[in-house]
Amino acid sequence: MSVKGLAHAAIQAEDYEGTLDFYIRVLGFTVGHSWSLPAFKIKTASMLVSPDGRTCIEVFDRGAEVPAEGDKAPSREEVKHGALLHLAFYVENVDEMVDKALAHGARIYVEPGNLELGEPPLRVRNAVLHSPNGEIIELIEEVDFNVGTR
Secondary structure, eight states: OOOOOOOOOEEEEEEEEHHHHHHHTOOOOOEEEEEEEEGGEEEEEEEETTTTTSSSSEETTTTTOOOOOOOOOOSTSSSOOOSOOOOEEEESHHHHHHHHHHTTTTTEEEEEEEEETTTTEEEEEEEEOOTTOOOOEEEEEEEGGGGGGG
C-alpha cells in the first residue's frame, strides 16, 4: 500500500459563507458535499472540490470543535508559525489570480515574482497572499518539481 495523494486540507472559517465565496469565486472550487456533526459542535461544514476534481479543502464553521494544528495568529496582521505553513495552488497566471483575489478581499503578502530554486536553478513564478479568512495561500504557475528524481 502507498499514499495516492493529498485528499484535503481543513480550515476553520471566521466567516463561513465569505470563506466559501472566496474559494469558489476566486479559486474555482465547487461545493462537493455539506453536513453538520453535533458531536463536534459542527453546525455546518463543506468539502470544496478543486478544479482538478480530486484535491479538496474542508471548511468548518467558526464554532466547530475539531482537532487543529497549533494556535491562531493573535491578529490578522501577524503571521503564525506552526506545522501548517500555507496552502499552495497551481494557477495558469499568477498576476491575474492575484488581481482577482485582491478584488475579493485577499491581502498581498509577497508580490508576484520569479524565484530560482536550487542548483541547477528551477524557475518558479509565484505570489503569496492572506485569504479573507486569514489562510496563507501561495499561487504558483505550473512547474515540474520532479526534476531531481529522474
